[in-house]
Amino acid sequence: MNSTDITVFYSTLRTGALERILKEQGKSLDSAVEEMLDDLYQRIVPEQERTEIEARIRQEEAQTAAETEAARRFAVYRIRELGEDSYFTSEAHNDLYLAACECREYLQDPKPFLLPDYFSHRQICNQFRYSQLVNDLGYNPQITMVVELDADKGMCMVQKAGEDDSWHQYRMKDLSTGIFRAKRKDGRSYAERNSIFEEFIAEREIAMHLPAYDYQLQEGKPVEQRIEEFNAANAPFYIMDYGDDRYGLSLPISFLSPPFSNYGQKAFNAYAAQQGEEAKQNGLFTTGNGYDWECVFKKAFENDPLMENMKFDPEAGGFYSYSYDLSTLEQLGSRFKEICESGQAFRDLVCTALTEVEMKQKMDLGGM
Numbered sequence: 001m002n003s004t005d006i007t008v009f010y011s012t013l014r015t016g017a018l019e020r021i022l023k024e025q026g027k028s029l030d031s032a033v034e035e036m037l038d039d040l041y042q043r044i045v046p047e048q049e050r051t052e053i054e055a056r057i058r059q060e061e062a063q064t065a066a067e068t069e070a071a072r073r074f075a076v077y078r079i080r081e082l083g084e085d086s087y088f089t090s091e092a093h094n095d096l097y098l099a100a101c102e103c104r105e106y107l108q109d110p111k112p113f114l115l116p117d118y119f120s121h122r123q124i125c126n127q128f129r130y131s132q133l134v135n136d137l138g139y140n141p142q143i144t145m146v147v148e149l150d151a152d153k154g155m156c157m158v159q160k161a162g163e164d165d166s167w168h169q170y171r172m173k174d175l176s177t178g179i180f181r182a183k184r185k186d187g188r189s190y191a192e193r194n195s196i197f198e199e200f201i202a203e204r205e206i207a208m209h210l211p212a213y214d215y216q217l218q219e220g221k222p223v224e225q226r227i228e229e230f231n232a233a234n235a236p237f238y239i240m241d242y243g244d245d246r247y248g249l250s251l252p253i254s255f256l257s258p259p260f261s262n263y264g265q266k267a268f269n270a271y272a273a274q275q276g277e278e279a280k281q282n283g284l285f286t287t288g289n290g291y292d293w294e295c296v297f298k299k300a301f302e303n304d305p306l307m308e309n310m311k312f313d314p315e316a317g318g319f320y321s322y323s324y325d326l327s328t329l330e331q332l333g334s335r336f337k338e339i340c341e342s343g344q345a346f347r348d349l350v351c352t353a354l355t356e357v358e359m360k361q362k363m364d365l366g367g368m
Helices: 012-024 029-044 047-071 096-108 127-136 172-183 190-202 223-233 265-274 290-300 305-309 326-340 344-366
Strands: 074-081 084-090 123-125 143-150 155-160 168-171 238-241 247-251 319-323
Touching: 012 029, 074 127, 084 127, 096 143, 096 155, 096 172, 096 190, 123 127, 127 143, 155 172, 168 172, 172 190, 223 238, 223 326, 238 326, 247 326, 265 344, 290 319, 290 326, 290 344, 305 326, 319 326, 326 344
Parallel strands: 074 143
Antiparallel strands: 074 084, 084 123, 143 155, 155 168, 238 247, 247 319
């Protein structure tokens, strides 16, 4: 709201007496003058004009609040410490350099504070809100990065806005050393320190590799071992033993966590763009739910005889399938994992599969 500074020249002695008495009454001279102006305003300005003015004031306040909110930039955090997770956002630590500064303080400080305590002015959120914000990275310009800090293992994973879907992994000790090197010399600007820090940690990034897997070597192993090895090598897909001779192959879309957040989503967004739709509407992805994943899976293996052993039970928030033959899930699941990570080939598969489904639905409706 715009305000005008009103200057009044008044006797210093009179002003001093007013301030002394008002102070005894728990008031200030400024507040007393403001009350007098409000009273004058109410008595002199016509009611209709006051109503119009108050409406304009509310409009200005709403616009200012909206502009302030739009200008906010914050990072999204999950910290694991002592086996517990905490979630929050932070405007004060919205880049990796600032986050690394707190990691260094945490590692150097002998006081028994928990790591989140070093992030002052943080805004605490729950796991559901955290997941929403992770999914918004790249679509919400206010979110600068998502950071996962595991204080128990001394590890950090980060994904920055404006980059590809890849996550970067570092040791917290390396982040701390990077800050030490950046601050070692006085007089450097923030940009210079940040550049030194980024250059240092770029050489110490830890590649994230899943163990090698060959489904042809699984026959003859105990079921529990086969499932464990599949899940370790084919994340975020996993197999579950239901205990009634059924085995399930799943992709829990709504509950994926880094580094698998938004797994495969770019391919579904490419289909949305092909259809002239926005990637997101009302905070949710336009395509890419469990039913869409089922269509893509079926298209990928439409001529494979193993599909006779498959049943599907998808939901909006996840792709779920099952079979009475564990080997079928091991083969199709691992092959589908490779397809999902084939870049343009997967995008083409998604667009083809969903286009065919849409055309069939239109034909069915036209024939009714």
